[in-house]
Amino acid sequence: MTEIAETEHWIESSDGRLHARSWTPAVLRSQQPIILFHDSLGCIMLWRDFPQQLARSLGRRVIAYDRLGFGRSNARNDLLTQDFIASEAKDFVPLLCEQLSIREFVACGHSVGGGMAVETGARFGERCRAVITIAAQAFVEDRTLQGIRIAQQEFKSAETFARLAKYHGAKADWVLHAWIDTWLDPARAGWTLDAALESLPCPVLAIHGDRDEYGSEAHPRRIAAGRGPVYIMPDTGPVPHREHPALVIKAIEDFLA
Template sequence: MDMSRMHSQETWVNTARGRLFVKSWQADTVSPKRAPIIMQHDSLGCVTLWRDLPERMALATGRRIVAYDRLGFGRSDPHPDRVGFDLVHAEATGDFRLVRDALHIGKFVAFGHSVGGGMSMACAAVHRSDCVGLITESAHAFVEPHTVEGVRQTKAMFARPGELDRLKKYHGDKAAWVLEAWTATWLAPAFADWTLDPFLREVQCPVLSFHGDCDEYGTLAHLHRIQAATHATPVVMRGCGHVPHREQPGAFIAAIEAWLQSIE
């Protein structure tokens, strides 16, 4: 990959609860007429954990790519409280809006992985007049036993000595909060009835939805629900788990590049 044509910029966005770390990438071939892609990371993720995906997407699509660490994650400030069960809606109406305003982003393409896929769905619904496309990767549309068991197993794994250090590399002293924010939410009995349905009904833009058929955190039922409600273009990644962009990057990026040809 030729990185000589790639430019990146880091900035901070102030909120009432703390600062958000934001990074953007664009290649020399970027077209100002094409809506930028705004990325939402997963439950344990951050900007750094996207690794080279933003650069590869920028080169492949000719679009500006924007990603930010949600409050409490990565290089953003610590979160002052626990994450509520309305986390998806709260992100769409809160910090996502602030990031768009700070970077003067009008029309946009929403992109999200895992719970970030749900957040991107909510962003597409709440900001539907400006969202021209939506890409979800391994998004959760509801709470299913397969998801709960996957979260439970991962929580047990991180309880082993030294395992939390893997998260500390990316989240520092916030690592324990990051893990708790994810596991406590998905394992809470009161969260069992949560679904994306209210947002699915409000999405008006074209949708591209990826899901691996070996996803350890969700079956293809999530993809089917998203497709039924939004008429999404489904992409089943065969022999693939929860992170298609890392497990099968070539096919993943090629599908996005082709699909975006018809998007402003």
């Protein structure tokens, strides 16, 4: 079995430090790493062993980081602006690339992280060789908002909230409100990924579960339209890489090949 070296990194920014981690195979088959963007309640730890599996299967370095305010990165107290998805690609990804000496790469994101992968691809041009989205949203859909409202009620349970705090510590309340308040704000109703998708120069793979309560199949079809394959996974919910990791990795491997 291929040996994987796991390394911790700290990315300096004017707003605070970001925690990052990389998984590097002993033998690299590609010099283009994969950058992982987590979801609205996510962090490095919630990727579990997916980055390590991905690095081993693809023979590529895999890099994940906690966005500011999440996981082990520094806390933030400001409200997210409605352009926070595009801002991530503009404000933080360049620092990640600069401080970890990343030139060309593949952007891969889960849920809102998929939108950040698209925005990163659009901003970085030919440096981003491919974009992969997993259960991403491309616009504001009633199904997405309804799923968030249901989750909002579930997080009133101390036990459910404690599971979030396990990964984000004292930042958990901010993380939860950053998700719920931002998406349920009426000002978000007109948001789409369309502008970024139109300027995206690289191929796209859009992966989506057919039982995803946060988004219909309209999202991956819009994301991949004319840009690459759509993979609708049967009997799969909003976290395909945890539900069926081997299938997701195989789809990514075939796409990048």
